[in-house]
Amino acid sequence: xxxxxxxxxxxxxxxxxxxxxxxxxxxxxxxxxxxxxxxxxxxxxxxxxxxxxxxxxxxxxxxxxxxxxxxxxxxxxxxxxxxxxxxxxxxxxxxxxxxxxxxxxxxxxxxxxxxxxxxxxxxxxxxxxxxxxxxxxxxxxxxxxx
Numbered sequence: 329x330x331x332x333x334x335x336x337x338x339x340x341x342x343x344x345x346x347x348x349x350x351x352x353x354x355x356x357x358x359x360x361x362x363x364x365x366x367x368x369x370x371x372x373x374x375x376x377x378x379x380x381x382x383x384x385x386x387x388x389x390x391x392x393x394x395x396x397x398x399x400x401x402x403x404x405x406x407x408x409x410x411x412x413x414x415x416x417x418x419x420x421x422x423x424x425x426x427x428x429x430x431x432x433x434x435x436x437x438x439x440x441x442x443x444x445x446x447x448x449x450x451x452x453x454x455x456x457x458x459x460x461x462x463x464x465x466x467x468x469x470x471x472x473x474x
Contacts, residue, residue: 358384370416373409400465403454448473
């Protein structure tokens with residue numbers, strides 16, 4: 329019975345929550361690079377770290393764009409315990425692991441997991457989702473499943 333409850337809760341789990349683990353100031357105006365840890369909610373034993381740029385109030389004033397941060401991000405994922413694949417999407421489109429808004433409405437930073445079953449590798453893709461013109465800014469990290 330406990331296993332059934334755990335499976336139902338895992339299936340209902342939404343995108344992962346991020347925990348800020350670092351913040352590095354990059355200039356005198358207060359712009360920062362933020363580093364967050366994201367545990368994959370459906371694959372135990374895998375943690376990703378994502379780094380992205382967060383604009384300061386001074387930079388927002390200077391740029392004239394109050395409601396948007398840059399889309400680009402870097403990601404690194406690794407095994408942090410025994411890997412257990414839950415009920416993950418196994419198709420080529422994968423599934424969203426994490427999403428965070430980068431503007432008031434139209435842009436989000438996402439992490440998508442794709443399972444390369446032939447090579448027994450989890451692929452984590454960080455990318456921006458933008459309503460207009462999309463975004464080609466992306467980064468990937470892979471974790472072998474042995």
